[in-house]
Amino acid sequence: MAAISFPSEAFFRELKRLMGERGERFRALGYFDVIFGVHVTPDRPGAPESRFVLGFDVFDCIRADAVAAFGNDVDFVLEGQLAVWREMLENIKGRGAADIAHGINTLTHFGDALRVRYDDPDGHDKLYRFAESIQEFFNLAAHVETTFPGVERAGATARA
Amino acid sequence: MAYLSTRDFLDDKAYLDRWQYTLRTGELDLSWMNVATERIACRPQSPRRGLTFRDLDVGSYGFSEMPEIIRENRSFAPRGAAMPDGLPDAQADVNLKSEVWAYNVEGYYEEAMSRQWNATTDIPWAELAEIELPETIGKAYAQLLTFLTEVEMIATDVPAKWLGRLNADFFEVKNFIATQAMDEARHAEVFRKRALTTGFGLMCASPHNENNLKFLRDGDSFAEVSLGLHLQAEGMVLTLFRFSEFISPTEADKKLFRLVMQDEARHVGYGMQHLKWVIDHFPEKRETIHRYLDEAENFVFGAGYCTEVTEPFIILAGKGLKRENIAEGIRITRRFQLKQIEEYFERLTKCGLPERRERSKLARARELMQAALDTPVGS
Numbered sequence: 001m002a003a004i005s006f007p008s009e010a011f012f013r014e015l016k017r018l019m020g021e022r023g024e025r026f027r028a029l030g031y032f033d034v035i036f037g038v039h040v041t042p043d044r045p046g047a048p049e050s051r052f053v054l055g056f057d058v059f060d061c062i063r064a065d066a067v068a069a070f071g072n073d074v075d076f077v078l079e080g081q082l083a084v085w086r087e088m089l090e091n092i093k094g095r096g097a098a099d100i101a102h103g104i105n106t107l108t109h110f111g112d113a114l115r116v117r118y119d120d121p122d123g124h125d126k127l128y129r130f131a132e133s134i135q136e137f138f139n140l141a142a143h144v145e146t147t148f149p150g151v152e153r154a155g156a157t158a159r160a
Numbered sequence: 161m162a163y164l165s166t167r168d169f170l171d172d173k174a175y176l177d178r179w180q181y182t183l184r185t186g187e188l189d190l191s192w193m194n195v196a197t198e199r200i201a202c203r204p205q206s207p208r209r210g211l212t213f214r215d216l217d218v219g220s221y222g223f224s225e226m227p228e229i230i231r232e233n234r235s236f237a238p239r240g241a242a243m244p245d246g247l248p249d250a251q252a253d254v255n256l257k258s259e260v261w262a263y264n265v266e267g268y269y270e271e272a273m274s275r276q277w278n279a280t281t282d283i284p285w286a287e288l289a290e291i292e293l294p295e296t297i298g299k300a301y302a303q304l305l306t307f308l309t310e311v312e313m314i315a316t317d318v319p320a321k322w323l324g325r326l327n328a329d330f331f332e333v334k335n336f337i338a339t340q341a342m343d344e345a346r347h348a349e350v351f352r353k354r355a356l357t358t359g360f361g362l363m364c365a366s367p368h369n370e371n372n373l374k375f376l377r378d379g380d381s382f383a384e385v386s387l388g389l390h391l392q393a394e395g396m397v398l399t400l401f402r403f404s405e406f407i408s409p410t411e412a413d414k415k416l417f418r419l420v421m422q423d424e425a426r427h428v429g430y431g432m433q434h435l436k437w438v439i440d441h442f443p444e445k446r447e448t449i450h451r452y453l454d455e456a457e458n459f460v461f462g463a464g465y466c467t468e469v470t471e472p473f474i475i476l477a478g479k480g481l482k483r484e485n486i487a488e489g490i491r492i493t494r495r496f497q498l499k500q501i502e503e504y505f506e507r508l509t510k511c512g513l514p515e516r517r518e519r520s521k522l523a524r525a526r527e528l529m530q531a532a533l534d535t536p537v538g539s
Contacts, residue, residue: 030275031209058208100411105418109406110495121506122432128398128425129271131418 037077075123080114195242213266262434272339300475305355372463390431439512
C-alpha cells in the first residue's frame with residue numbers, strides 16, 4: 001500500500017478502515033461513544049494547521065473528516081504541534097503500540113506535549129471513559145506507512 | 161432472623177388444599193393472567209447496540225415519567241408490574257427520585273456493562289513478573305497501591321450498602337450502583353494483585369485516608385454519599401489515576417491505570433449528572449450541598465495530601481530519592497495536586513455550583529499550591 005501523509009483526512013480514514021477490520025478487538029473493549037477533534041498546529045510561523053473530527057458510535061468509527069473549525073458536537077480536542085504528533089506516530093509504528101512516554105494520557109496529562117481543549121468537563125471526562133479504546137485507535141497507526149512531508153522531528157516526550 | 165412469616169404454610173390447610181387441588185384437577189386459577197398491566201412493543205433503536213434500558217422507556221415501564229415521590233410501590237415489585245394486596249412493605253430508605261436520579265443514568269449502566277474487564281486476565285501479569293523495580297520506586301509504588309486498595313475496598317462497600325435501600329422503582333439506578341460495586345471490587349482486586357507482584361508486598365495503611373473513607377461510608381443519605389463519593393472523592397481519584405498512569409513505571413502498569421480510570425470516569429459522570437439533576441430541579445438544596453461539601457473537602461484534603469500519599473507520588477514522579485529526584489518529584493506533584501483541585505471545581509461549576517470556587521477551603525489549598533509552583537524546591 002502507498003504511504004499516506006500526515007496530517008491528512010486520508011490518514012484518519014485509514015485508521016477508521018483498520019478499526020473496522022479489527023472489529024472484534026474494539027467490540028471486546030465495549031461501547032465507544034465519543035466525538036473528538038485532532039488539531040495539528042504548525043511547528044513554525046506561517047505553516048498550515050489542520051483539524052480533523054473523529055466520531056465513534058457503539059463499536060465503530062463513523063466519522064473521520066477534515067474540518068475548517070470544530071463544532072459544538074465535539075467533546076474535546078487533542079491539540080499539539082506537528083512534531084509531537086510525528087514523534088508519537090513514529091513511536092507507535094516502531095513498537096507496534098505507544099511506549100510509556102507516548103500514550104495519549106501521558107502526552108496530554110500536563111498539556112506540555114499535547115493539550116486537551118474542552119468546554120464541558122463531562123466531555124473532557126470521555127477521554128478517560130474511553131481511554132483504552134482511544135489508545136487502541138491511535139495504536140492502529142502501527143499498520144500505516146506514514147510520511148511526514150516537510151516536518152521537523154522534535155523532542156515530544158511528555159514532560160511535567 | 162428478624163422477619164418471620166405470619167403463617168406456617170405446611171400447616172396452613174387452605175394453602176395446602178389450593179396447591180393440591182390445582183395439581184390434582186388441572187383446573188388453573190389464571191387470575192394473574194388478567195392483570196391490567198400495559199402491553200407494549202420494545203425494540204432496539206440501534207441493532208448494533210442491542211436492546212438497552214432506553215429502549216424500554218415506554219409507558220408505565222418507563223423512567224421518564226416517574227414522579228419525584230414514589231408513593232405506590234413500597235415492595236420489591238418491578239416498576240410496571242401489577243401490585244396485589246399482601247405485598248410486604250420493603251421499607252426502602254430512599255423513595256425520592258431527586259436523591260438518586262441522574263441524567264443519562266441508563267446510558268451509564270449500559271456503558272458499564274459493555275466495558276467490563278477482568279483484572280485476572282486483562283493485565284499482562286506474566287510480563288510484570290519479569291520486571292524488577294528498584295527498591296525505592298518499588299516501595300513507593302507499593303505504598304500507592306496499598307492506599308488505592310484501601311480506597312477501593314470502601315468504594316465497593318458504600319454502593320453495596322445502599323443498593324438494597326433504594327426503592328425498587330429506581331431500577332436503572334440500582335443496576336448502575338451494582339455495576340459500580342463490581343467495578344470498585346475489581347479495582348481493589350487489581351491494586352492488591354499489583355502490590356503483591358511488585359516484590360515489596362503491601363506497605364502502610366493510612367489513618368488520614370481511613371478517616372475520610374469512614375466519613376464517606378457513614379453518610380446520612382444516599383444524596384450525601386453520592387456527592388461525597390461519586391463526585392468529590394472519585395473526581396479527585398480520577399485525576400489521581402490519570403497522574404498514576406502518567407508516572408507508571410511500565411507499560412503494563414499504564415494499561416492497568418487506563419482500565420481503572422475508564423470505570424472511575426463513568427462513576428464521576430453519574431455523580432455529576434446526579435448533582436446537576438438536583439440543582440436543576442431543587443435549587444433550594446444548594447445550601448445543604450455546600451454545607452456537606454464544607455466537611456467533605458476538609459476530610460479529602462486531610463486524606464489526599466497526607467504524608468503517606470504525597471511522598472510516594474514525589475518519589476515516583478521524580479524517579480528516586482536523590483535530592484534532584486525529590487526536587488523534580490515535588491515540582492511534578494505540585495502540578496498534579498493543583499490540577500486535581502482545578503478539575504474538581506470545573507465539575508462543580510458545570511453542575512451549577514460555580515460559587516463553590518470562592519466558598520471552598522480548597523481554594524486556600526489551591527492558593528498555597530499556586531504560590532509553591534513559583535518557589536524553587538529547597539528554598
